[in-house]
Amino acid sequence: MPDNVIKLIQITIMLALLIPIAAMLVWVERRLIGIWQDRLGPNRVGPFGVLQSFADLLKILGKEDWVPPFADKLVFVLAPVIGAVCVLMSFAVLPFSPDILIADLNIGLLFFLAMASLAVYSVVLAGWASNSKYALLGGMRAAAQTVSYEVFMGLSLMGVVLLAGSFNLTEIVLAQQHGWFIQSQFVGFVVFFIAGIAESHRLPFDLPEAETELTAGFHTEYSGLKFALFFLGEYLGVTLISCMSVVLFFGGWLMPEPLDNWLPPFMWFVLKVSFFVVFFILLRTALPRPRFDQLLGFGWKVMLPLALLNLLVTALLSLLEVL
């Protein structure tokens, strides 16, 4: 079956690209934060320090693969794997360009939400299996935070589904040919992006691993390769949320008339995604971390009503055929 072979090759290429990209993001992030905080950042390994991630990888591979004697062995090993696998699975339904797409699933958006909700187990189980107080507190924070923010992450996307009339991500992109959804769904985008930061537990919403109060939160007991898997999952999560923002609100690979011939569609997609990744990093440098009750209060009292209102207004306007 040549079709299946082509798919397998595509999956291999995608894995071979995504994992180094996530590793390079660590270096990009450290350099950018360095620039914004008026210092240098890692600049010693290779030109401009580009080989920093490679050096980090060698260091991590050289570490002892250790499981604490008081931990629940099976769950402890399984937790980082669940996180990385769930995030990687979501990339399968992403349309990178008209031709580069692994699975054209008719419930693509639901699949992404399902994988995002399964990825919680990674952090929660890591916190539980570590059998340590810091890790447990981190895991509990992660469970409460992700379950809360998941609710309106899904709700904020329903405006897009309503306008596109489909859960299929390719169809959602093609529905934006006459104008990106950001024009009419700005509130939806803001809610989605904030929920996305919380889902990938990045600063300012990194309370599950708040190092000033919880040592390192859920991954306190992790080291070596398993720790690297958590890191991989986190940076892949940043890339994934950026990709989803582009696909759902910024027209995917599409560009307006004069610009669309300058670069191939895939390059436009990559450029847009890079913009959001850099924005993620800028947020980390710019914003302080809230208290946990502030985080949950903000979610339920501000974001949820906003998402509901956005859905209501979108539905009303599309019923009146304004949109």
Add this chain to the structure above:
Amino acid sequence: MNANPLVILFYLAALIAIVASIKVVTRNNTVHALLYLVISLVAVAVCFYLMGAPFAAGLEVIVYAGAILVLFVFAIMLFGLRQDETRLAPKNTGFSVWLGPCVLALCLLAELVYVLQHDGIQAQLSATVVDSKQVGILLYGPYLLAVEIASFLLLAGLIAGFHFAKPREQGGDL
């Protein structure tokens, strides 16, 4: 049996669901049991998908595996259940305890065998795919009453939760 890959996938997922469900009730460790329950739910979602109900499959994973069971795990972490908790179970585990569930399960099994013999899983698997639009039209058409009753139930739960979580000086239980 013909070698339709869908049928093989369906039986594989069903087998995983059954084995995982058995493991749920035989584990002594609560979190391990819950993990098996997650696997069982995901396997059931695969069955739904193969039977032409992708929307139901997606919601099964999002709602059950992704939200409700996370709350279960959260509660277990909150209570700090870790060791074998079977000593807390009632001591009387004679035949009479098993009788009721066994009879009910046998009835279900007989029903399942009857349905499988008459309709056949092949016919189900090749049936038309029910997309999300049809689900929506059905939910807010013929089944509107059920949706409204469910939303009443959820509202009642919400109000009860609000009442329980209020501080004592405001008339609550905390």
